[in-house]
Amino acid sequence: MVNTKVQLSSLTLDNPVIPASGTFGFGYEFAELYDINVLGSFSFKGTTKEPRFGNPTPRIAECPEGLINSVGLQNPGIHAVIAEELPKLAKCFHKPVIANISGFSVDEYAYCCELIDKEPQVGLIEVNVSCPNVHNGGMAFGTDAVAAAEVTRAVKAVTTKPVYIKLSPNVTDIVSIAKACEEAGADGISMINTLLGMRIDLNRKKPIIANKMGGFSGPAIFPVALRMVYQVYEAVNIPIIGMGGVSSADDVIEMMLAGATAVQVGAANLIDPFAAKKIVEDLPRAMEQYHISSLKDIIGGAH
């Protein structure tokens, strides 16, 4: 018998497989297809203070081994998430869920995190700091160490549950930002969000995405994500949730060897709605193949 349990701060997961925010909605589409309680947990759709429609369409573009999305945080707003989505989710998911929170100001982050922290279903808060910061000259929180630390401190001050800061890869030095979040009190790091990308329609000779650019993810970004997790693992002493292109049990093991304690699966869920379940089911086979008896023993094993 192999042991797939891992520990994310106060949260014990049956396995490290977690569908990533924005690729799993609030769970129900998938609960119709399989019992989502086989998952370690899942991270729900990025939630903001106000309801958002997001960006104009088209907001999806295909790429070799991946896709670009410019959904732009479409969500019903924190109050509707608490009043409507979480009660619906309670019927099909009985494990602690990861709350993914976004904001456009430090106050908004704190406001949403304080509210969601009180929800018993929520086991961990994942703070997405890769949105444009309207109060900071248009710069993203996640691309500036000082701003990322400021959000971390503000959220930590109003919450009791583990707070993981989700970092943007669109920076020159992700390590310094991760360290700034750790110093500001983050319980963990979640990484990576999508890489800024673009496609042009050759017939129209204009960008495919209405917003011109969007976030690139999928198997194509796996080596970049893996490298960043490896670098951040060397620099911080808090757990890392690794993601970016993970599509198989082998990818999960590779990401954990680089330093991830748990692993998120994003784009793969969109291509194959059973992807996360298949990865969970294939993990014991992969562990035996690579002579791993307990997954938690391999975290950072490549260093």
Next chain:
Amino acid sequence: MVKQSYFTILSQRQLTSAMYEMVLEGDTSALAAPGQFVNLKLEGFYLRRPISVCTYDSKTMTLLYKVVGKGTAYMATLPAGTKLDILTGLGNGYDTSLSGDRPILCGGGAGVPPMYELAKVLIAEGKHPAVLLGFNTKEEIFYEEEFKALGADVYVATADGSYGTKGFVTHLLDLVKGYTYSYSCGPEPMLKAVYDATNTSGQFSFEERMGCGFGACMGCSCKTKYGNKRICKDGPVLAKEEIIW
């Protein structure tokens, strides 16, 4: 209810220079209404390709697709016997209960295919649909005979006047007296023209670029009078009353 399964290509037939008919064998149990679509995984392409179900029975499903890019061009090369990973049962489809006795079915170009199953169902329900088809040229016309064989009244318009009435599907409206309802699928300008030209209620099928096709990614959202909807899950068919252009 979404289903993932493998289908085997039984046959492929070229209908016009760009339109192909693919007949597949597999588990069609998830198909529930005309106007639904399937999402095909193609070797070498990351995203699936959404294609409407043209018609189906207990074992087979027919898709009509236009070659417009690399994925559909690759589909056209696949020989009989090829196995394809397909998500079926996607989208809401058309509601035939609202049609009245004399609905018009407006199909434009690559939007014609779902009208076939719809006409079949309406006729089986004892109704008398009039099928209005719009194409660019005579060479691009397909399935006219197949629609007639169902027993539907068929009217064709071509933009260049090389066959049937010169103009668009909306130019065929005058030929149908006392229609009770409209069903449409085609390019957005055609949908808008039908929406404006018809004096009855109706249902309109929309297209959008999709990440997943089953409601998970919010890639295909649109605004309606009844709130935000996902074309793939809450659509692709929207009621006339809720559409915001």
